[in-house]
Amino acid sequence: MQIEKARELGLCYGVRRAVEMLRDASQKYGSLQTLGPLAHNRVLLQELECQGVTTVDSPEKLTGPVVVVPAHGIAPDIMDLLRERGFATVDTTCPNVAKAQSIASDMAQDGLTIVIYGDSQHSEVRGLLGWAREKGVASLDPCTLPFIGDSSASQKVGIISQTTQRAESFASFVQQVCGAVLATSREVRIVNTLCDATRRRQAAAAELARTVDAMVVIGGRNSANTRRLAETCAGLVETYLIETAEELDAALLRSKTRIGLTAGASTPDSSIEQVECRLRRL
Amino acid sequence: MQIEKARELGLCYGVRRAVEMLRDASQKYGSLQTLGPLAHNRVLLQELECQGVTTVDSPEKLTGPVVVVPAHGIAPDIMDLLRERGFATVDTTCPNVAKAQSIASDMAQDGLTIVIYGDSQHSEVRGLLGWAREKGVASLDPCTLPFIGDSSASQKVGIISQTTQRAESFASFVQQVCGAVLATSREVRIVNTLCDATRRRQAAAAELARTVDAMVVIGGRNSANTRRLAETCAGLVETYLIETAEELDAALLRSKTRIGLTAGASTPDSSIEQVECRLRRL
Numbered sequence: 001m002q003i004e005k006a007r008e009l010g011l012c013y014g015v016r017r018a019v020e021m022l023r024d025a026s027q028k029y030g031s032l033q034t035l036g037p038l039a040h041n042r043v044l045l046q047e048l049e050c051q052g053v054t055t056v057d058s059p060e061k062l063t064g065p066v067v068v069v070p071a072h073g074i075a076p077d078i079m080d081l082l083r084e085r086g087f088a089t090v091d092t093t094c095p096n097v098a099k100a101q102s103i104a105s106d107m108a109q110d111g112l113t114i115v116i117y118g119d120s121q122h123s124e125v126r127g128l129l130g131w132a133r134e135k136g137v138a139s140l141d142p143c144t145l146p147f148i149g150d151s152s153a154s155q156k157v158g159i160i161s162q163t164t165q166r167a168e169s170f171a172s173f174v175q176q177v178c179g180a181v182l183a184t185s186r187e188v189r190i191v192n193t194l195c196d197a198t199r200r201r202q203a204a205a206a207e208l209a210r211t212v213d214a215m216v217v218i219g220g221r222n223s224a225n226t227r228r229l230a231e232t233c234a235g236l237v238e239t240y241l242i243e244t245a246e247e248l249d250a251a252l253l254r255s256k257t258r259i260g261l262t263a264g265a266s267t268p269d270s271s272i273e274q275v276e277c278r279l280r281r282l
Numbered sequence: 283m284q285i286e287k288a289r290e291l292g293l294c295y296g297v298r299r300a301v302e303m304l305r306d307a308s309q310k311y312g313s314l315q316t317l318g319p320l321a322h323n324r325v326l327l328q329e330l331e332c333q334g335v336t337t338v339d340s341p342e343k344l345t346g347p348v349v350v351v352p353a354h355g356i357a358p359d360i361m362d363l364l365r366e367r368g369f370a371t372v373d374t375t376c377p378n379v380a381k382a383q384s385i386a387s388d389m390a391q392d393g394l395t396i397v398i399y400g401d402s403q404h405s406e407v408r409g410l411l412g413w414a415r416e417k418g419v420a421s422l423d424p425c426t427l428p429f430i431g432d433s434s435a436s437q438k439v440g441i442i443s444q445t446t447q448r449a450e451s452f453a454s455f456v457q458q459v460c461g462a463v464l465a466t467s468r469e470v471r472i473v474n475t476l477c478d479a480t481r482r483r484q485a486a487a488a489e490l491a492r493t494v495d496a497m498v499v500i501g502g503r504n505s506a507n508t509r510r511l512a513e514t515c516a517g518l519v520e521t522y523l524i525e526t527a528e529e530l531d532a533a534l535l536r537s538k539t540r541i542g543l544t545a546g547a548s549t550p551d552s553s554i555e556q557v558e559c560r561l562r563r564l
Contacts, residue, residue, distance in 0.1 A: 191469045192468050
C-alpha cells in the first residue's frame, strides 16, 4: 500500500500560532482556561489539557485570573464583559478571523445588514454575529434570509463568509443573494473573508484525491474546514473522515493500493503521524 | 381604434428639471451652448434651439461666457477645464446621475476597480468613467472585462450601472461578474444606481403591453432608456419605436383595435401629443 500526504495539510498558521501562544502563556501563568474550545479538534484539546489548558463553555465558569480567547474569536460584548470582570486575556484570535470581525464591524458602522455565510451555531460565526452588532444574520441557505422576497426591502446588504467555507459554495451563495436582492437593495458589498490556508488545503486535497483509490481526512467532526475538506474529496474519490487513528476501517482500506491523506487546519501533527503509522501496518 | 397611454411615460423629473433650468437661464443670459446634447431626443433639442440653446460637441467650440452641463453629466476634468477657462456653468446634471458620479468617485478613492454597466460611448457613461478616474471600465458584456479569467487578479471591484439600464439585465450582469471574480477578488461592492423613474416607466409599459395589440414607443433612437422601453415591450407584443409622429406606419397600425403608447424619459410632451393625434386620425 502506498500512502501519500497532500502537499498542504494539518495545522494552519492561525492554529499553530494559538498553540504556541498557549505554550508560552501556560509557562508564565500555570493553568489556564479557554472560553470555548481553542479549535475544533478533540486530540488538540487533550494535548492542551496536558499543558494545563482546559475549556469552559461560559464566562460564569471562569475561575481566572487569566482567560484564553480561542482562535475562532469571540463577540466584542463578551470581550468587554471579561475586561469588566477584571480578567487578563490571552487573545489567540486568528488574524484572518480578526480581519473578518473588523470588516463586519465596519459594515455595521456603514449601516449594512450583514449576511455571514456559515452555520449560525459555529463559534467563529457566533463571534462574527457579535461584531455585526444587531445587523447580522448567518445562513448557509439564501432562501432562509429574512429579507429575501421582500420587495419592499430597500436596504444595504453586506456579505462575508466564515473564513473556512469553500470558495465555490460562497460564490454560489453570493450569486443567489445578489439575484434576489439587487432589484430592491441600494448596495450589496461582498468581502471575500475566506482564509487562504483553507483554500490551499482544499486544492491540495483535490489534487491528491484525483490520483488515489481512497482519501482519509483527519480532523474534528465539528470542524467546519475539516468537513469541507471531506466534501471536496468525496466528490472525487471514496473518502473517510476520521478523528483518530483508531477509527480507521482496516477491512475497507486494506484492498487499496494507493491511499491519500489530508487533515483539517486544527488537526495536530501527532494525529497525522498516528494515522500514517497505522495505515503502514495494515 | 382605442389608444391607451402607459401610467407613467415621457419626461422624467431629471430632464424636466433640466429643461426648466434652461428656460430660466436663457431668459437671463440669452443664447446658451450645451456641451453635448442636453438629453438624447432630437425634438427636445429642436425645441431648445427655438429658445436659443444650441449644442456643441467639444469645449473648443464653446463661445461662452455661459456653458450648460447636460442632464447626463460630464467628467470632472472637463468641468475643471471649463472653470479654468472662465466659463460660467448652468449645471443640469440629473440628481440621480450626480449620485452615481459621487459613488464612482468614492469607489475610486477606496481603491476599487469600477465596472460601469453601460455602453462606453453613451455620454452618461463617459462622464461616469471620468469620475472613476483611471479605475473605470464600461461594458454590457461581462466577458469583455479585462480582469475576467485572470486568476492572478486579486483586486477590489465596484459595480454600478448607467442609471437607465434595466434592473433584470443589471442583476444578471452582476451575477456573472461575481461568479467570475469572487474566487480571487478581495471585495465586490455593487451599488444600485438605477433610476427609479426608468424602472417605473418600464413597469408601466410592460403592464400596458400585455393588454394591447401593439405598442408605440416614442423617443430618441440613441436614447438608452427609450431603447430599453422598446426592448421590454417587444418581448410582450408587436412594438414600434419612433422618434416623431411622421414615422408612424399607418398601414401596419390601422388594423389594430387597441394600441398602447409610451415614451422615453427625454421625450417632450409635444411628441406624445402629436403621435396620439395622428393615431386618432388613422
